[in-house]
Amino acid sequence: MEPKWSNTVCKRVLLTGFTLCVVFVTLPTSAIDIHADPEVIVQNGTTGVLRCTFKSSEVVSSVTSVTWYFQSSQPDNQFSKAPYVIYYFSNGKGFPGPVEFKDRVQFVGDINKRDVSIQLSPTQFSDNGTFFCDVKNPPDVQGTQARTELRVVLKESLPQSNTALIVGIVCGALLLLVVIAVAACIAMRVLHNRHDYEGCTSLESVSSHAPQPRKKVESSLEGSRCTSPSGPLQGPVIYAQLDHSGSKNSFHKMEPVVYADIRKN
16 A cells, blocks of 8 residues: 555656646746837928837846838838838847938837837838837747838828917917906996996985075074964164254264164054
8 A cells, every 4th residue: 555655646746747847838928018109190301200119027128129120002112022121229229221221210219218219211202101110028029019100291291280270279268268357347347437426426416405404494484474473563663862952063963863662563
């Protein structure tokens, strides 16, 4: 029984070891994600930037490499049959490809920031086609190439930008708000002035209709006169005092004396 037990243990150990070997050998490497603009439209004779970025779980090192390919969309172009390498970057250095792209392709990205974009200047109509971006960051080397369709067109064929339209709309809205604010201020001022004017006229009307004290006294006097008993009134009685001294100027020395006597019936 003991040898049998030992054989069973040996079999289990061998089976476990084999399984671990299979797992480690067949362990798939992590994939790298590469992203690029689906389409880029540039004017003929200007500078076009082909952007490409990647995501990797590994640290970027000197062995990280970047390869750009180009395949023309024009049947009579020499690059139309298959993708051709137009730029290669590795160990911090760039290596241009064919003569057609040697002096026009420039690396404008930052590989430490996972940006591997290139610049094509000046663009030509023969550049119409597909550009492929491929990145290897060992051991992260598996991934799908990113592709960008480049369209080189005339200036008249460029799509119109909505920037000017948006700026115009914003400026118009701001101007409209300013006009509304000014109109509101003017309206409030007019209403305020009208309110003050109506207040003044109301005060004047009140003061004009206010009874005068003098008239009130006169009316009261008139009322008292009307209420006084009716009857003949006797005016003042005037008496003259004469000088009987017989002198020559006695007439001029005469002093008038007035006695008022109001008699009531």
